Amino acid sequence: MRDLYRQQQRLGLVETIATASNLSDTPEAAFGMALDAICDFTGWSSGHVYMFADDAPDGDLVWSGVWRGEDQFAAFREASARMSFARGVGLPGRVWESGRACWVEDIERDLNFPRVRVALDSGLRAAFAFPALIGEEVGAVLEFFLHHPAPPDEELLRTLDQIGGQLGRVVERYRNARRAAVDHERLEALYAEAQTQRVAAEQASRAKSAFLAVTSHEVRTPLNAVLGLAEALRREPLTPAQHELNDGVLASGAMLLRLLNAVLDMSRIEADQATAQIEAFDLEAKLRSITSIWTPRAAETGVTLAFRLEGANGPTAIRSDVGRLEQTLVNLISNGIKFTPSGGRVCVRAVLSEERLRLEVLDDGPGVPDDARERIFKPFEQTEIGRDAGGAGLGLAICSGNIRLLGGDIGVDCDPSDRNRFWLECPVEVVAHETPEDALEATGRETVGLRVLAAEDNPANRRVLQVLLAPAGVEMRFAEDGVEAVEAALSQPFDLVLMDANMPRMDGVEALRRIRASGGAVAATPVFMLTANAFAEDVERYLAAGADGVLTKPIQLPELFAVLADCGDRATAAQRDAA
Structure with a gap:
């Protein structure tokens, strides 16, 4: 028991x-x-x-x-x-x-x-x-x-x-x-750090966006004057040599504008949201323009730069992203000239078929080793020769991104004569393309007598508008700030208002709102923003304030004259209804 x-x-x-x-x-x-x-x-x-x-x-x-x-x-x-x-x-x-x-x-x-x-x-x-x-x-x-x-x-x-x-x-x-x-505390600490980094990244992104916006405006404003005045000069009775020099200014300015657009597109590229801007252009004219711009640089280094187009039996107008093709070809030509010794040759060869374009840049440089031919198209990857020549190792990576965005491919090899050859291929559409001497004539519509109010604080840009629109026969009135623009719009009728965004005393958006709020016929006047601030969020803001559309600086004549022609049609219809 x-x-x-x-x-x-x-x-x-x-x-x-x-x-x-x-x-x-x-x-x-x-x-x-x-x-x-x-x-x-x-x-x-x-x-x-x-x-x-x-x-x-x-x-x-x-x-x-x-x-x-x-x-x-x-x-x-x-x-x-x-x-x-x-x-x-x-x-x-x-x-x-x-x-x-x-x-x-x-x-x-x-x-x-x-x-x-x-x-x-x-x-x-x-x-x-x-x-x-x-x-x-x-x-x-x-x-x-x-x-x-x-x-x-x-x-x-x-x-x-x-x-x-x-x-x-x-x-x-x-x-x-x-x-x-402990893990929870660590996760909370990591989360707090991530939040801090997110806030810092957002602040950096806002700072970058603000910087790009300021850069865009500050560069586009003088570039608008350069290209606008050069375009007006093209219509003057110049000698052939003067025309050639002026065409060089226009071509270089257009290239600078496309480069600026590529820089401003960086945020979309980083977010994998970039899209190709497809338009029609004359391939042969574009390639000749690019090689002519780089010919003096090649001559300075003792290199011969040549160009030939094969496979084109007629007009060479195609549809593709001219900016990305140009940026890629410029980079390849620049590298070819840089690595080719004095006395050597760089040749640009284009082969155009009905649905595909192949561009080649052949040079007499040392070439790319077999084990580096894929690696050099990645960011910050360079050959030993490339590092010695300087650069950040981004150029070919940008080229690769451009061509892949177009659905094509890019690479490097040797041609049958053992010359170094960079090449790219991408799909294109061959189109019938006319290049009229004057964008206004291309519309085929009447603009004489249109009353246009242009709000612009920059004297050079006012002069550009004056000389560009003179052949259209419009009646121009200028306002130097938003206050003057509103007063002018209320004082007499206009067929079109071109409104700058950044102006003293009152900006263009506020002036637009006051015009829309005035009521009557004034409120219905077509208003197009004409501005260097043309980010997507800026465009949304302008349209929300009542703008009929947005024209960017530097001024694209076909777009501007298309707006004038539409206003002319509207004015003609109004007169017909009144009769």
């Missing part, structure tokens, strides 16, 4: 500690209840717990602060609190090393008990300890003491093995919670 009673008590002890383990949030709380329950069950004098510092099982066991005992054992408690134990050292270290409970019958005769003197002075003679196990890993050691020697209790030791597994689950749960908390 006594054995059955003790067995029931041991089961009750295990259940008590299992319940405490399941309900405890921290190991200290579970260990405290376990110490009380075990001391009450065994009648032993005191007990305490050693754990790993910061839950790191590769460090020493240190005192946890969880203690059960009377004041007479205070000196032993303080000594235990000051000590740590390595694997195999002392009673805690032996339990750690073996992973099993350990019994010391008489501390005085134990050869591995560093606290023997203070234990004996405190009246402690026997000890046992057992591990809180996480699988086979020791998570903590619980240590108990008695005031007289005692032989091992095998039944108790087996019971403690069960209790150790229960307490180990508390340690494991606590460690997992600690790790989760």
